[in-house]
Amino acid sequence: MAQVSSQVPLDADGVCMLCKEKPSEEATLCCATCATPWHVACVSEIKNSPLGFECPDCSGDGLGGVPAPADLEKKDLFARIREIEADGSLSEAGKAKKRQQLLSGKIGSEEGETSGVKDNNSSDILGVIGDSFKCSYCMELPQRPVTTPCGHNFCLKCFEKWIKQGKRTCVKCRSNIxxxxxxxxxxxxxxxAAIRMAKLSRTITSGGSQTVYTYLHDQDRPDRAFTTERAQRAGMANAASGRVFVTLPKDHFGPIPAEHDPERNQGVLVGETWANRMEARQWGVHYPPIAGISGRKHYGSQSIVISGGYEDDEDHGEWFIYTGSGGRDLDGNRRTNKLQSSDQEFKDGNQALRVSCINGYPVRVIRSEKDNRSPYAPEEGYRYDGVYRVEKCWRKAGMQRFLVCRYLLVRCDNEPAPWTSDEHGDRPRKMPVIAELEEALDFYAREESPSWDYDEVECCWKWKKPPPLSEEKVVPVDPEERANMRKVIRKAQTISMREKLLKGFCCLICKKVMNLPLTTPCAHNFCKPCLENAFAGQSFSKERVCNNGRRLRSQKNVLKCPSCPTDISEFLKSPQVNREIMEVIEKLQFGIDMYGNGNDARDSASDENSSGKGKEVAVDLSNEEAESQHENPVKRKASSSSISAEDENGDISKKSKVDDADASVDNSGDSMVRKAAI
Incomplete structure (x- = not known):
């Protein structure tokens, strides 16, 4: 037992740890399983031949006589190591590499997977990104990637560590930084963005935890406004809208008739009240949950809410003077601010009301219980008071000495007002006298006949001119039409992750997917042809000559990046195509062509496989041809004299044209240079 416990191999210096001597190569024997060197004289027993020698640790005769583990995985590992050692086609270096790959788990994962799994790996976006983008220093997926002008990527920490060592060349190709x-x-x-999106796709496909943002169609929403887990505030501050009960578009002008009310078949009546603005939204009276003016500046305003937010408002029931919006500081996520800090202008909602004034459109008016200064405000909630028409608009200095937009609105509805006992609606009335118009600025009054006006024959208010065409889509009521709409929405939402990722690799000049991508020292990405065309005709330096004819030292031209003021003139002298980005773009394009989008693409996957391979070759050829054809115009101009001298060699130039397709490519340092003579 003592002999068994005293068997130990050689140390790292080749010295036997038992006899403390350094044996020669003839007296050294390596284990066929773990490749550990042993001193032949100190091994108690060699059971097999020297070629199949197993050390005491692997055979079970090691320290303490512990037998080999009974774990099936470890037994299989030992058996595969023996197979590698018995393979006569491998050299010693090849065997060592195979053993290292086996112990690291790479061979097991590769051989254990089926062809179907390999297809999944080829479609794995994170795998595509990970294979192409690696830090040149740590050989891992780069964290906070930095791209050098030669087209190689680093982690920011690895790059800073490399620079702190005093190195000013790329760790991969030795190009100057x-x-x-x-x-x-x-x-x-x-x-x-590409790495983040690729990681997100891996999370989605693996079923991991993710933030899910659900979209509810209108027909699937509840009858009342509701709050979700995403709400940041209590109450109705961050509530989601309930189901919209009317079938009118959001930009509808005028009253809401009964034919567009499938729930009650009565429309929205004057005097109806709601507890909050979200309920008023469900009936199409006023859609914005916070803004007091609904509309677009080029289209007009459909509705307003009188809530007493401005002390300049004057409410007289059948007519009132409404103050526009804006001029208050709402920074810091503030929804309201009572202090005026700047002048109001006719833009956005204010301009929308002005457009309604110019064209004479009807404006729905909702009064709120918050307006404490108005005797016409409801006691509770929000009340629909009918349609009004903007007659005049102007600007004047408000109570806080800043200019505010002012609007005169006069009621013109076929139903009586909630505060009157009349049996009929409004009749045309005289315009009230507004004293503040004497000091008004930017005054405007409608000169043409309004679109919404009173008909003396029918004794009612109606459209005298055609209403503006809607810019919104009408909510469908037909179940078949609703199902078709769902299909269209679902199809629009099934944009593959590859297409989203491919859109991220767009040139900052042409806004298309990059062809021969270049990464400048300022970390901006462009197509090589686009960047060269942006500086076409410009030289790197300009010659200076005095009046007496004496030449001065040439002055360097500053060539600024198209996206920032960084000087990239040195980079433009020899721009290197970013091979890693180009490889990712080609793989993504090949994946889109092969796998397609959604279920429709899966049905025809067999037909697209062959065409996808052909397209991959076409992409490779197009990139090589484009790189050889798009020569740097700045560099070409600077070396025009040398090119003209070489053109005299006619035989060489003819030979280069004939053998252009077979021209060799030098891949030293990941930079490709065609060796064909000019």
Missing amino acids: PNRMAIQPHINSTLV
């Missing part, structure tokens, strides 16, 4: 980039590196936001 600009001093400005070494001092202040810029994170490549395009790669950040």
Whole structure:
């Protein structure tokens, strides 16, 4: 037992840990399983031949005589190591590499997977990103990626660590790193977005925890406004709208008739009240939950809410003077502010009311219980008081000495007002006298006949001119039409993750997917042809000559990046295509062509597989041809003299044209340079 417990191998220096001697190579024997060197003289017993020698640790005769583990996985591991050692086609270096891959789990994962799993890996977006984007220093997926002008990527920490060591060259291709980039590196936001989206796709496909934002169609919403877990405030501050009961578009002008009220078949009547603005929204009276003016500046205003937010308002029931919106500081996520800090202008909602004044459109008016200064305000909630028409608009200095927009609205509804006992609606009335018009600025009164006017024959208010065409989609009532609408929405929402990711690799000049992508030292990405065309005709330096004909030293031209003021003239002298980004773009395009989008693409996947491969080859050829054809115009102009000298060699130029397709490509340092003669 003592002999068994004293068997130990050689140490890292090749010295036997038992006899403390350094044996020669002839006296050393390596284990066929773990490749550990042992001193032959100190091994108690060699059971097998020297070629199949197993050390005491692997055979179970090691320290303490512990037998080999009975774990099936470990037994299989030992058996596979023996298979690698018995493979005569592998060299010693190849065997060592195979053993290392086996112990790290790479061979097991690759051989254990079926072809179907490999197809899934090929469609794994994070795998595509991980294979193409690796930090040149730590060889992992880059964190806060920094891209050098030579097209290689680093983690920000790895790049700073490399620079602190005094290195000013790329760790992969030894290209020079600009001093400005070494001092202040810029994170490549395009790669950040791509990696984040790829990780998100992995989370979604693996069924991990994710933030889900659900969209409820109108027919699926409850009858009342509701709050969800996403609500940041209590009550109705962050409530979601309930079901919209009317079938009119949001930009409908005038009263809401009965034919568009499938629930009650009566429309919205004057005097109806609601507990809050969300309920008023469900009946199509006023859609914005916070804003007091509903409408678009080019289209007109459909409705307003009188809630007493401005002390300049004057309410006389059948007519009132309404104050516009704006001029108050709402920074810091404030919804309201009683202090006026600037002048109001005719823009946004104010301009929408002005458009309604110009065209004479009817405006629905809702009064709120919050207006304490008005005797016509309801006691509770919000009340619909009918339609009014904007007759005049102007600006004047308000009570807080800032200019405010003012509007005169006069009631013109076919139903009586809630505060009157009349049996009929409004009749045309004289305009009230407004004293403040004497000091008004930017005054406007309608000169043409209004679109909504009183008909003396029918004795009612009606559209005298056609109402404006709606810019919104009408809510469908027909179940079949509703089902078709769901299909259209679902189809629009099934944009594949590859297409979303591919849109992120867009050139900042042409706004299309990059062709031969270039990454500048300031971390902006462009197509190579687009960037070259942006500086076409410009030289790197300009010659200076005095009046007496004496030449001065040439002055450097500053060539600024199209997206920032950084000088990229040194980069433009020899721009290197970012091979890693180009590889990802080609893989994504190939994946879109092969796998398609949604269920329709899966049905025809077999037909697209062959075409997808052909398209991949076409992409590769187009990139090579584009790179060879789009030569740097700035560089071409600077070296025009040398090119003209080489053109005299006619035989060389002819040979290069003939053998252009077979021209060799030098891939040293990931930079491709065609060796064909010019």
